[in-house]
Amino acid sequence: MPAGNRKLVMLKARSLAFGFPGRTVGRDVAFGLAAGEVMCVLGPNGGGKTTLFRTLLGLLPRQAGSIELNGEALESLARTRIARLAGYVPQGHAAYFAYTVLEFVLMGRTSHLGVYAVPGRQDREVAERVLESLNISHLAARPVTEISGGERQLALVGRALAQEPSLLVLDEPTSGLDYGNQVRVLERISRLAESGIAVLFSSHDPDHAFLCAQQVLLLAEGRALALGPPADVINAQTLERLYGVSVRVLAVEGGGHTCLPALRP
């Protein structure tokens, strides 16, 4: 994505407050996410990351502020319209029934279908293309109940991509994955952004923000502690405030940063 281009803002939040009836989880969150950009949300357990994502997707009513998706007020958009704009990869999926991976990914096509329609050849082609792009074509006929956690995570990503969204929201996409698969998911995120998709994801590892995000939002006790490019925002002070542990942020030779926690004796 060439710098200086006026990019389309896919997702915009202004003085957003979110939570559950009778309990506010977070407030005063504001950010804009442009097409082709990756934003990483960091924060401790229970910091409100999932609640924020659910609110941004209209799955939970917001308590104050405004959300714009693709320049339109979120509340003015019908469910099917939101589903065509934004794909959601939730944190893990409990598979109840033995749908095949292909059927599972095809469910991502639902918002493109008429109410009474079943997926047709074109939908099948989209699903097969998505499986191929994720290198999981070989899983197409396997039941989702019988594949590994990492493979299921990829199937979830595939289902969201089958929505052909302009925005992808991934809730801790690397949780429960081995090191190699974590790196692969981050690579995938970078590549999706290069293709013009806006990506919002949460993680427990600040290095993930350094590796593939242009923006990082630090979320602690329901408030935005900081928002900006990872190199500006992630430092010893903010990480100490965020997680209550001391961490050194080291510049790496050849570019980039990495976090090194200091263990207390």
Add this chain to the structure above:
Amino acid sequence: MNSRGLAYAVAAGVLLGLTVLAFNVGRFPISPGDLWGVVTGDASARVQSVVLQVRGPRVMAAIVVGAALAAAGSAYQGMFRNPLVSPDILGVSTGAALGAAAAIFFTVDTLVVQLSAFAGGLAAVGLVYWVGSRLRRHDPLLALVLTGVVIGTLLGSIIALLKYLADPYNKLPAITYWLLGSLASVAPHDLAAAAVLALLGLAPMLLLRWRINVLALPDDEARSLGVDTTKLRTLVIAAATLMTAAAVAISGIIGWVGLLIPHAARLVVGPDFGRLLPLSMLLGAAFLLAVDTLSRTLSSIEVPPGVLTALIGTPFFLWLFALARRSW
């Protein structure tokens, strides 16, 4: 033909064979030739009357009730994301039973009993749905199931009270008989009414077959895929309830079909609702027809089919469960 097509063909063939067999056994056997005679109009008046007035309605009732219960069970199991759910989960059978028991208590008219059973089934689910959707602080599915269980128990105790108060010489046996289920006295016009109502319930299930799959996902996921889960769930509950209430109104309580048959069908064709529904219906029809035929031929007194389904269903279910390597 692929393996799925083969499964449908085998199930349809078994159902057809069982239908011919069901006519052929009993106190007045109707041979396949006689059956053909009825179709062409060459049969004797006696054969005509047995086929059209007695055995025909009973055979058709077994097919309609079996198919309806299996269809409703398939929809409910997917929607509640639980393979151990039966169509009774929201109290349709208990409501119908209470309706029937109350009607038997006060009248002798079969039509009133059937209508009351039908209305009782719808009313019970309506009540459960109304209460369940008011418990907003909880997961909507959990609220529904829990409400269904407690209201079902409440209705059950009212049935027990009615049985306790009923005249033990004529009313109590009639109530007990109804609760055990029977297809012995289904009249052609009752059957036609039930079949029309069941088809009305089937239509939305067929039309929405793809979306019903998405309803089997966690609520957040289904909504993020563009499905209005509350609306769709309400519609599916209404459709399944209509089918079950129509079936139970003419047959009485017949368990197991709605629980067992969707399992068996899912093992063969997988969980996709568009493929599951037709096979479930074929297998449900065949199973209940086989059970009903056994129930009227095993001994000189009829074994209630509601009892036989459990006697056959329990070992079959356990065998299936032990056999199934893959999950549902």
